[in-house]
Amino acid sequence: MKKVEAIIRPERLDKVSAALLEGGYNAMTVTEVKGRGAQKGIALQFRGKEIVVDMIPKVKIEIVIGDGSVDDIVGIIRANARTGRNGDGKIFVYDIEKCLGVRSD
Amino acid sequence: MEINEIMINSSFILICTAMVMLMTPAVGIFYGGLVRKKNLISMLMLSFISLALVTVQWTFFGYSLAFGPDIAGFIGGLDYIFLNGVGMQGDPIPDMLFMVFQLVFAAVTLAIITSAVAERVRVSAFILFGLLWTTLIYDPLAHWMWGGGWASQLGALDFAGGIVVHIGAGFGALALALAVGSRFGYGDHNMEPHNIPLTLLGGALLWFGWFGFNAGSALAVNEVAINAFIVTNISAACGALSWMAASWINGKPSSMGMISGAIAGLGAITPAAGFVGPAAAICIGTIAGLICYGAMLLRLKKNWDESLDAWAIHGVGGLWGTLALGIFAVPVIGGVAGVLSGNFNLILVQIIAAAAAVIYAFAGTYALAKIIDKFIGLRVSEDEEYVGLDISQHGEKIS
Numbered sequence: 455m456k457k458v459e460a461i462i463r464p465e466r467l468d469k470v471s472a473a474l475l476e477g478g479y480n481a482m483t484v485t486e487v488k489g490r491g492a493q494k495g496i497a498l499q500f501r502g503k504e505i506v507v508d509m510i511p512k513v514k515i516e517i518v519i520g521d522g523s524v525d526d527i528v529g530i531i532r533a534n535a536r537t538g539r540n541g542d543g544k545i546f547v548y549d550i551e552k553c554l555g556v557r558s559d
Numbered sequence: 560m561e562i563n564e565i566m567i568n569s570s571f572i573l574i575c576t577a578m579v580m581l582m583t584p585a586v587g588i589f590y591g592g593l594v595r596k597k598n599l600i601s602m603l604m605l606s607f608i609s610l611a612l613v614t615v616q617w618t619f620f621g622y623s624l625a626f627g628p629d630i631a632g633f634i635g636g637l638d639y640i641f642l643n644g645v646g647m648q649g650d651p652i653p654d655m656l657f658m659v660f661q662l663v664f665a666a667v668t669l670a671i672i673t674s675a676v677a678e679r680v681r682v683s684a685f686i687l688f689g690l691l692w693t694t695l696i697y698d699p700l701a702h703w704m705w706g707g708g709w710a711s712q713l714g715a716l717d718f719a720g721g722i723v724v725h726i727g728a729g730f731g732a733l734a735l736a737l738a739v740g741s742r743f744g745y746g747d748h749n750m751e752p753h754n755i756p757l758t759l760l761g762g763a764l765l766w767f768g769w770f771g772f773n774a775g776s777a778l779a780v781n782e783v784a785i786n787a788f789i790v791t792n793i794s795a796a797c798g799a800l801s802w803m804a805a806s807w808i809n810g811k812p813s814s815m816g817m818i819s820g821a822i823a824g825l826g827a828i829t830p831a832a833g834f835v836g837p838a839a840a841i842c843i844g845t846i847a848g849l850i851c852y853g854a855m856l857l858r859l860k861k862n863w864d865e866s867l868d869a870w871a872i873h874g875v876g877g878l879w880g881t882l883a884l885g886i887f888a889v890p891v892i893g894g895v896a897g898v899l900s901g902n903f904n905l906i907l908v909q910i911i912a913a914a915a916a917v918i919y920a921f922a923g924t925y926a927l928a929k930i931i932d933k934f935i936g937l938r939v940s941e942d943e944e945y946v947g948l949d950i951s952q953h954g955e956k957i958s
Contacts, residue, residue, distance in 0.1 A: 465747070465748035467749070505954065507950055510946070
């Protein structure tokens, strides 16, 4: 059992979420986050004065799924969240020790 | 000081002026709720800039261009530059009070047009655009209708600004939106309103201010003012209900639809408020809600990013009200007769004046926007748009 954690552009969430649903993956947790990556924020130029927007808003999607579905999910997220520019995000895959439902086992 | 009729009128118009002043930031609050969170300060700021900028422009030369001695029916002369010769004489209110009452109308008109450049305009370019737009588009329109220009000589009527304010700002906004182009990611990214209660608050303040806008346009405490107050409220209510009903058919009755309908009803009754009665106001408001809703659907279908619907609500609503005045006017209220009272001349001059205003506002704004865009650029860069105008234009954020 794995957890796929993807940090993506907020404006791509609708697209990714719809594509995941279409692929049969309905369970997910979404958090609004802020962060910084290789891009080191966005630097805006104002005639000599530079403003750096350090922490850029992103959303984090977490999905826990059987091992066999990881590649499929990663493929769906990459296909729908990608713009080809800096700041498209990151995907992490973790091992999950146990998964228990609150209501039922 | 002697208490006479002029002073009684003045006390009323002073209050109305302050109420209309409140509408300019109210437009910013209304629009601010409709944009994404990263552009809220920018939207509020554009409205406050409109108020400050037009105040200065109007004092220096704007009032003179609109209300100075007529030149060829098109524009006023510069006789009143720096408010020279504008004094405390005048009937039914002193000229100086009329000047400031008109000032707040000019300010709110510029604020309405910011819909078209929401979330993408450079603030420096907007200041230049606003100054030139008020000078080259608003002032002539005000002169045509109210300053003794060709349209008023022809007999066209605009009680409180259906042509001057709402057609001017609405059709100007459509031209400006087409000239400046869509927001980055329009049609792809989620651009849902970020704060609906804020928009409703702005709508409430607009509804309140509109009583000053329309009743005050009688320029006196009299029956016309009372009638205008009543029909304004009726039309707003009917617009709110009809837009809500129309959008209910397509889904849920959203508060956004309801408040948009109220503004549509208010915009539509504006030119007619001094000339029509309550029954006509029900028709005007109800139809305004329906056709403005239709205009918004058309805009969405055409993919025009006139982002916050100044065109659909103010432009189309003001146009409908201007024509409705030619239909529903009754002599007993405002002294003029419309089609239903057997007069077919008024509707003709209303059509001529409205068509001229639509063409002038649209073409003039489009040309002005293109010229400014060529010289200094109207838009921010894509990166600046992405992080939002609050940070990129003002160095501030809401939290």
